Amino acid sequence: MKQKNSNLKRTKNFDPWFKLKQFTSARIGLGRSGVGIPTKEFLEFQMAHAKAKDAVLTEINFQPIKKWLEKEKIINLELESACRNREIYLTRPDLGRILSENCNAKFKTKQQNQKVKQTSISISLVVVDGLSSSALDNNIIPLFQMLLPELKKKFSIAPVSLVKNGRVAIGDEISFLQKTDICIVFIGERPGLSSPDSLGVYLTYKTKPGTTDERRNCISNIRKGGLDYPLAVKKILYLVEESIYKKISGVKLKDNTNLLN
Numbered sequence: 001m002k003q004k005n006s007n008l009k010r011t012k013n014f015d016p017w018f019k020l021k022q023f024t025s026a027r028i029g030l031g032r033s034g035v036g037i038p039t040k041e042f043l044e045f046q047m048a049h050a051k052a053k054d055a056v057l058t059e060i061n062f063q064p065i066k067k068w069l070e071k072e073k074i075i076n077l078e079l080e081s082a083c084r085n086r087e088i089y090l091t092r093p094d095l096g097r098i099l100s101e102n103c104n105a106k107f108k109t110k111q112q113n114q115k116v117k118q119t120s121i122s123i124s125l126v127v128v129d130g131l132s133s134s135a136l137d138n139n140i141i142p143l144f145q146m147l148l149p150e151l152k153k154k155f156s157i158a159p160v161s162l163v164k165n166g167r168v169a170i171g172d173e174i175s176f177l178q179k180t181d182i183c184i185v186f187i188g189e190r191p192g193l194s195s196p197d198s199l200g201v202y203l204t205y206k207t208k209p210g211t212t213d214e215r216r217n218c219i220s221n222i223r224k225g226g227l228d229y230p231l232a233v234k235k236i237l238y239l240v241e242e243s244i245y246k247k248i249s250g251v252k253l254k255d256n257t258n259l260l261n
Contacts, residue, residue: 051196055131055188056191059129059133059164060137064141065136065141066078068144072148074148074157076160078164079103079106079161079163079174080099080100080163081099081103081165089165096165096170097166097169099170121156122181123180123181124182125158125184126170126184126185127140127161128163128188129165129188130167131190132189132196132199134188135188137197138224139222139224143186147237155182158178159178168185168187168202168216170185171185171202171204181206182240183207184201185203186200187199195221197223198220198221198222198223198226200218203216203219203236204249205250214250215249216250217249217253217255235255239253239255
């Protein structure tokens, strides 16, 4: 009888964890088969691990994003960090924070040839592959579709930078060269075993090379099944407005969007 009961299908009527599982993608209440977990759960874990590895190791293809930006008549520039490949990127975080010598020269030339009409406030948008290329593949275009029209209403947008093998801090150098007031970095976050495609957003006011992380505001886990795009856009716009008004960013600037109606 005990053996028969242990083999019962874990349906919503039988599984006491069922209700809680509706609110999280975390692996809870996996069950047990002997001294291990059920085969189905084990195979799903292996698949999640493989997706996480693919997200980190797969090189980004910026062409779909470039095509969309060009369709929207948004100036963009492909750049890369001082890391020549993913292996160097994973072992030398310091090189991922700076532009390569070739890109630095290319960037300066591009800036000279493409002057951006400046308003009182200008913004750098920096799209970086980071630790998950799939985060950009899945999220950056739908997020930009909602965000860019709102930013354009009030601010001057510098050419969008598409950076390969970059870290968050590479946005400091780009924003400094573009002479913008706000830097917003969109980057693939370190994959979790239930979220290989999470996008992170980092906002910094008046940044420059050497800026430390306490000066940044972070919005994390932007993806389907995580923080949805409308709420992410609301948070980004709020932080931009508050950062400009208070002339600060980072630990001194709080995200109080939950207090808004």
